[in-house]
Amino acid sequence: MPEKIKVAYVFPGGSSFIHQDKEILEKNFSVKCVNVGTKKTNFIQKISIVLKMVREIAWCDVSFAWFANNHAYAMVKLSKALGKKSIVIVGGFEVAEERDFSYGGLLNQTLKKRIKYILKNADQIISVSKFSENEISKIYKSNNTKIIYNSVDTNKFQVGPEKENLVITVCMVNQDNIFRKGLNIFVDCAAYLPETRFVIIGKWMDEAIQDLKAKAPKNVEFTGFVSDEELIKWYQKAKVYCQLSFHEAFGVAVAESMSCECISVISDRGAASEVAENTGFIVPYGNPEATAEAIKKALISTNGPAARQRVIELFKTEDREKKLIEVCQSL
Template sequence: MGQQNEQQKKIFLVTPSPSTFTKRDLEALRQEYLVREAVISNYQGRNGLKRSLLISFEILRGVLWADLTYSWFAHNHSYLAVMLANLLGKRTIVVIGGYEVARVPEIGYGALLNPKLAKRVNYIIQNADHILAVSEFNKREILNQCERRHVAVVYNGIDCAQFNPGEEKEELVITVCQISRNNITLKGLDTFLNAAKLLPDLRFAIIGRVLDGSIEDLKRDAPPNIELVLFPSQDEILRWYRRAKVYCQLSYRESFGVALAEAMSCECVPVVTDRGALPEVVGDVGFVVPYSDVEATATAIVKALQSDGGRVARVRVEKEFSLEGRKQKIQSIIEENPV
């Protein structure tokens, strides 16, 4: 590390729940700094007032200890962290994931549909020292809320050493997401299912954790050539990425698309919609189709299976979305002089 502990910056990382991308940031920060972490979901199950007091106390204690507070997602926890840090003269970085600056009433999606939460998101954007966007699309949505000088695009990082291709690809088309009623539209599962119906000789798989009873609708509507892989482990998902030749992300909107980039790192040829950041992530190494256009999606899947674009998809992830690239950008922001 090259520094004595007393000289290292102290970072307080606040996150609503443990996730792959927050863990990757935590590991990267710990390579250079002293880091404490607060995970808000650890307080689930407690009564409302006691839970709020415990969370508030942990955030206050962390902000007092740290030189800089690093929050994932602009939500209640980061609202409190930014407010306390400003009062105490501490620096703040907030990563905006996408939901926080979305307002999509036609599918009931986005924090900005909630007036109270919208006010808190705007406070965070206006008062954090640095806002990190996960894509150029995400940055544009943030700037629609507030003209800010300190919004930097720092793409999500993919562990290309972990997400590497297997020995041989199969004629297999997959998508990965949490399975819920909202996600049938949001993640385009209905389009995926209908494209599979148009291509009965091909194998498809929907892979993900089940959140509600919508899985019964999918089971009822799924053609025989779709396999449903429920509650997979990370290792299981990785094995599917390695087997599949084509990965579909047919979403209504995405602010980045971590599963898409992971699949590309495993040399899956991507087929995505023309929404959100998906064309930005894919660049010129995949196939882009209009959202909910089943025939265009089926045609693109056939072309993707016939292509040999898996290797260039991986090269794109290695170049644009590496863990090291994200780490370096975040570190350069942390090492800037206080604003």
């Protein structure tokens, strides 16, 4: 029996999609992890992380990073120095340059140089959508970029017993997301549909929750943090899922909701429309009145089964697993 490929998995924190890829890699390869975290580190902590990275990259055959940020820059440089292959998944923020919203890795000149180095020197760049691939190509055009969509466990995100006249959106509630995720638009369009229940699902991170509650009509609710099990129940109950962002490199929550047969109402910015395509309704970013009209149509739409079928055909976890295995084995 051939020896398993050894993979050093370098990642920040524990987002669901990062954990999902960790499970895929551990199922198929010999894996050692370097969790660089999401909080600022002091000098001693930075040295400890770098030493661990050196040790695991020296051990591995392939290094693998989520997000083309500083940790991936260090990983790619170390991999080249140690003669190892490297794979980097671009999440989206790194290659965004939204000056009107002060959003994107390319707005930081030091990080921009490091992102360009990663795109040029990693053996394989993985994009999570065609939209993101296009943004990558504006910075550095090469033959080493491959699209592998983010994925959903369609056995976990199943159809519920009955849908309600319920409109939801899912994200952390903070000042940045009021505009980036369109929470302000979501709240504003609820006023056009006073008999319909609107719910914002997600952890409250700062004073943004007070700002949203102050302007929200009575038909808007805020859940705070919910467990994965509770989130699935919300998807199963809701008829409509809104993603009204000015930038989405993919839209995992859109795909999760579609797997539970929600109808998507999504902005015309970013990759969310690529995920939902003609199973949902696309609206101009920042237009509450047009969004409310689309929600009215979505509430009576029968596209739920088609939305779930699209996820099964394009975004199921088994397909992502197969493609990640192929990439690791090809280097």
